[in-house]
Amino acid sequence: MTEKIVSKEDLKKILEGLMKTSELLAPGKEGDLVLFKPVKNPEEVFFAYPNSLKPVKEFFFPPREELFKHEIREGKVGLSSEHQENRKRVIWGVRPCDAKSLLMFDKMFDGEYKDSYYLEKRAKSVLVGLACNEPLDSCFCLSLNAGPHAKEGLDVLITDLGDDSYLVEGITAKGEELFQGCGKESGEGERTRKKELEEAAKKKIRKTCQPPPDLESFFEDPYWEKVSRKCISCGVCTYLCPTCFCFDLSYEGRDCIRFWDSCSFSPFTKMTSGENPRREKKTRYRQRVYHKFSYFKKNFGEIACVGCGRCLRECPVKVDIVEIVNQCSKDKTKD
């Protein structure tokens, strides 16, 4: 696919153009937070962020989504199912880890039962990636078949070459379309520069995630009791996780709403009788780890973690899932 060099000015123009033709979402600052927001002014678009607080999953699987409405009139029921407007949507500045996470969502929401809400939003979105040159201490994407410059899942990838110029690599036709007719051909020098940046970025990633191949055999291990002890079941890790997709449904007035839920919560699995197979915190934490590193792998052939590190960073009590899965393998080698 094509590679181009564009200047900062060019980018601004492109953004301006996109704002007119499509819905443009890009990271911006809100106080101390970096969040993806609809762009109202290209100046607000933020480039130098490690990663957004909330992953881009929120645009495909919103925290709250109306699935249908009902109306009862004189004993008759009318249902109206409303779908998103079919406008193109460009998500700008997606980090490679988040892009990869969407491939996992695809597996979940496609399949025997196709989730039209998700799929429709997916189909009309273009993902513009931004390569990570300054990954964080908490990032560990490299050990999970991804990387700071990985392209998987993206439509186009931009790399900041440092001197107000950007290397744009088209990945899909949808992506290339955005940059048609701007910038110039990239040269060898720029390509080397990008390679260097990529290598440098990879070096900065020191955290690795190595789940033991026989994770299943630890299921009954008292280890889980121990490591889950400090978890407060707050669900922050799951809400901010780009691959967590648990949800709940509920009627609110006339709307049927789907909203985020979390396996960390005790009511998540509590039945009306009061019976709860995952009442103990240990079982809930274990579920989270196993779902990511065992069950998803079993069902879809891949670990459901992309190494974005959000859960490590944002956990209010600093529960470190990477340490926990790695530790688990070490314990094993001990005995």
Place this chain on the structure above:
Amino acid sequence: MRIGVFVCHCGTNISGTVDVAKVAEVARGMPRVKFATDYRYMCSEPGQNLIKDAVKKHNLDKIVVASCSPSLHERTFRKCVEGAGLNPYQMEMANIREQCSWVHHDKKEGTKKAIDLVKMAVAKVGKDVPLKRMRIPVEKKVLVIGGGIAGIQAAIDVSMAGFKVVLVEREPSVGGRMARFDKTFPTLDCAACILTPKMVTVAQNDNITLYTYSEVEEVSGYVGNFEVKIRKRARSVDMDKCTGCGICYGKCPTKVPSEFDMGLGKRKAIYVPFPQAVPNIPVIDRKNCIYFLREKCKICQKVCPPGAIDYEQEDEIIKEKFGAIIVATGFTLFDHSVYGEYGYGKFKDVVTGLHFERMANASGPTGGKIVRPSDGREAKDVVFIQCVGSRDEQKGLPYCSRLCCMYTAKQALLLKEHNSEAQAYVFYIDIRAAGKNYEEFVRRVQEEYGAVYLRGRVSRIFEKDDMLIVRGADTLSGAQIEIKADLVVLASGLIAQPDARKMAQMLGISYDKNNLFTEAHPKLAPVETVTAGIFLTGACQSPKDIPDTVATASAASVKAIGLIAPDELTLEPLVAKVNPDICSGCLACLQVCPFSAIEKEDVKDRLTKEMKIVAKVIESVCHGCGACSATCRVGAIDIAGFRDEEILAEVEAIT
């Protein structure tokens, strides 16, 4: 669920401003309403029959009546639906008269509001669950605590209605303060003449069991079913054997100051407090008895003809169940030693009104002579000082003790009657003589008995030679006054018994900041306490004179009788209930419950199987006020008939 809606015209009272037919029509379209109609007078017999018929015909299970205020006809319609075979608590009323047709004039608006009110009632009834009235058995027996005139009167009244009473008195004899008096205002009856017959009745009535020299130690249970532990202290005299001959205390060698006589006279170590005591059976004061101190003497045992003395006797614990409790523990006097101006209680000839009463009493320690305790000389010039302790926020009591004005006047009168040469001076702040013939009485004391009333405060009392000099100001004339007195009598205020607070906590009733017991409602429930089944009478509640005391005693008895007369108590089921699964055990509810209807309970969690603390409602004590429910953060405690769900359904119906 099949709801029926019945809209009343109330003649034209409602239909004048509300289009009742339209209300019924709209109601027909409301969720789960299977039948709706309007009628001229719903509360009339045909109206009620209409409801009953519709229940049958349309198989209705819940009813909404849109008519007048539930305060008026809730009972009527509950009965009506009960008659139709439904649960009476699955009926709700929409108040479209008092709160709609009567206050709005515009028919359109009135109709609109009426429809909303019906909507709310339909929503609420939809959430209503069937409730069952609680029935609890009643122990047909009353406990009276305190044997003063209040307790005596209450015991007699209850016994007259044919119920059993147990009267518990802490002293060796019943009678209380009144037994100490000579005469009583305003009629000047001889106290003994009117009291003694009552005391005797108490002792002889088959329905009354008297425990003197006894105290209530523990109270548990609840209305209709109190379980009480009574400690009958060892008298060291076998009550069955003793004939009351009195030889023992005649012979006893130990003399100690008599409490009954306020230390003005002496009694023996084995004694009856006063000659008319009931029961007229002595007790041994073990603290002063030589035998108990030094294991010698035993004179009383030797002289007692029937051999009733029993040094080995032990306290007896009696456990009994009662349906109701009447508290009549009376008062005590304010201790004036906090006042420097009155000599900090150090001058022997500065005494309280009660001392005076003993002196004035013909059978008292001085044989009816008013004397100076210091030297026994008959007192001539006597200064009475009112409001000692009362109405003094700083050092004393914030309240007026109500009867000091009267007993001072009485005593000024008695002084003159006992010694025609005597002169009474009364320092007062105000004269509060509100009562039948009271003002007249005070006037008479001034005019006929020549008592000198001085308005003002006493600034100092000091001893000079062997006289007391009382210095004060007459604020009316503005003059400084000094009076040379033989005796000063302080009208000390009435205060709660020193152990009142402990008593209240044991009973679970409330008390105010002066430790006086608090009535459930000052106007509407003046002898009830917030704890169902416990009633108040006499001076333990507030300072009262004898007429008021006796009146409240009878009032409390009627309340108690009313309570225990039926075989079962039927209690409204509109009470609180805790869901132990979600109760956090914070016990905030327990702290707010005005009726102490909540207790702490240790239970095993249904799911985690761990022990935990939860709140538990004693249904028969709960009044259903809902304070607990509004305080509970988790919503673990809810009020039947006004459940969160029901109230929110009403809200949702109109928003």
Place this chain on the structure above:
Amino acid sequence: MIKRLQEKVGKLLREKKVALVIGYEMAGDGISTTPCFIEREDEVERLVWNEHCVYNLSRYLIETRELASSPSPKIGVVAKGCDVKSIIGLIQENQIKRDEVVIIGMECEGQFDVEGERQFKVEGLKLKDKDKDKDKEGKLLEKCKACEVHIPKVYDLLIKDDRNSGAPEPQSPEVNAYAQVEELEGKSQEERWQYWKKEFARCIKCYACRQVCPLCFCPQCIADQTLPQWISPSPSLKGNTTWNIVRAFHLAGRCIDCGECERACPMKIPLRKINKKLGKEIKEMFDYEAGLDSEAKPPLADFKLEDPEEFIR
């Protein structure tokens, strides 16, 4: 301090005075700490104490209480002055018994915002570089600036600060604990509404604020109930506002200002600003402060005849 802490805890465990000690250990990033649970004497080396010990560990006491109620062993908990207040709150509301916990009080001069790291998350700067020129004032936690309990009010053991011979400086009078609240109070009603509306709109209804709160110990939070449904479970401005009002109100007169809720909130909603407001009002109106007396009646389960009622018609 750390040494003495480790020794004391070691002793407690050795003498079987406690079955478990909840304390702090270093987190993987080498800067922040994380809660740890020490059960054996040989684990005490993990215990640390530094200015990044923000967590209020008393929250874990509710989970571990079953351990404490077994006949003798108790739970030891490392607690700062502010944390002790929530322990008192827990005792006050019957969640734990005083004799079930061994409070290892820490003299604390204030905690620093490891979340200054947040800056780093945003800007992509290296925390370690930033850490060097740590500006004390700048990153001292807001709550610590007005702290009055550098030495806990209640404890079983006290670990003193070696660097500090005398008593720590008392709260400087210039520090107004309610400055932020007052600033907002000074705004117009509409401005306040707009302010909170924007903040609440961000809430994602994760309930981390509740989960972390030592005093949100209800077996089933009102937010998780369906009969009736008090709070809509999905994030929406309406439901978020309701939730935040309910949470704040439920902590009224109980919140001890550990600030954990705000710290845990991933969306950084300034929850402390609400809690403090209610704390201030309750102090002014009812002369009550939470976390001081385990025997006291909670202010909303109490009343005085002369309570204010100007707002009532």
Place this chain on the structure above:
Amino acid sequence: MTESREPNTEQQEEWQPKIIGFLCKWCSYAGADLAGGSRIPYPANIRIIRVPCSGRVNPLFVLKCLENGADGVLVSGCHPGDCHYSEGNYYARRKFAVFKKLLEYLGVDPRRFQVSWVSAAEGEKWAEIVKTVVEEVRAAGPNKQLSAPVDKCSGAPVKRKHLKND
């Protein structure tokens, strides 16, 4: 089954404040009955919910009213000292004092939540209070604060519809 609202004819009409009153059944409810008995007119904007005591009113009820779209809420109970349950209104007073401060702080119009003491004898006072409260809430306008329509946290607005069965 929740019935949908009737076709919204109200919208054409002039906006009228919708006020919910929680009245204790002993004093204020009886006071309101007395206003009726004495035929003292007052505006028809109030809908009364009868509760045993003002102490029964959980502040969350008020919140739910406002959230559901009521324009104002009025809680009324017995005067201090007159509570049928002796203390209920004192607890209520504390709760509401705090709750009101909270709402105000969050920028909720203070006119939307009001408290009064009305005895069973104060029919006239009741009518006066309703008048004042209605006027104040009218001045405050429709409640767009706590009952604001659900704002989406993300995702674009919906456009296309298809109806299934009717």
Place this chain on the structure above:
Amino acid sequence: MTEVLKPGSSEPPENIYLPHLAAIKEIREETQDIKTFKLVFQDEELRKSFTYKPGQFIEFSIFGVGESPFCLASSPTREGYIECSIKKMGKVTQAIHDLEEGDIVGIRGPYGNGFPVEEMKGKNLIFVGGGIGLAPLRSLIWNVIDRRDDFKDVIIVYGSRSIADLVYKDELKQWQNTPGVKLTLTVDPGGEAEDWKGEIGFVPTILEKVNPSPGNSLVITCGPPIMIKFVLVTLNKMNFSSQQIITTLERKMTCGLGKCGRCNIGSVYVCKDGPVFTYAQIEQFQEEI
């Protein structure tokens, strides 16, 4: 990436969350807190095309209140309607119990794997049920009775707390009178009445008494967890292998589509991969059931 929809393409795929409308045709009160609802789809087409297997379940929606899963208690051999027996437990079920004939509700499904009816052909079938647990069995039992020839002997052991708690009282009689079907009813001690002709005792005890033989048999059991636990012990004693025991599992479920994430036991999603499992499968689970 799944290119299901290109911007501008015609119809989105079917909305999997949108229920079909169905009217309540009949309500039967089984016990004090269990009612059976007969439902007929509004859409004529659907009435014919809706097919399911015994053991499958549907998501039952009360508009404005909520949605809950219930197994289909009717037999697919009876066409044109479906039936669910529902116990009053919480929010949704309470609302369901408040329904009247003619009310419209929403139905999604059928979901889940259902019983392996084909494998059951030619076998002796032993049904062991307790309480409301008879609902999924009923679907299969009618299926078996309607195709009597395909199956061999049928033994049904059913028990409940008391006589009043027995469901399908009329049908129990019909089953009893069907050739080749042996029905044993029991109630917990204390739950009987004077004229009770059935057994008294807990289901596992009575099962032991009935003593079915494991040869060419399958056991299908459903009931409260505690009952299942002891039934398994009993069956084990009687030499049934775990392959011969089939049961349905209950988990909290929201979507029924294997997406919402809560009903999994390990990597198995009860809503999609279950709710019917053989005991042999269950033994493989690491998580407790």
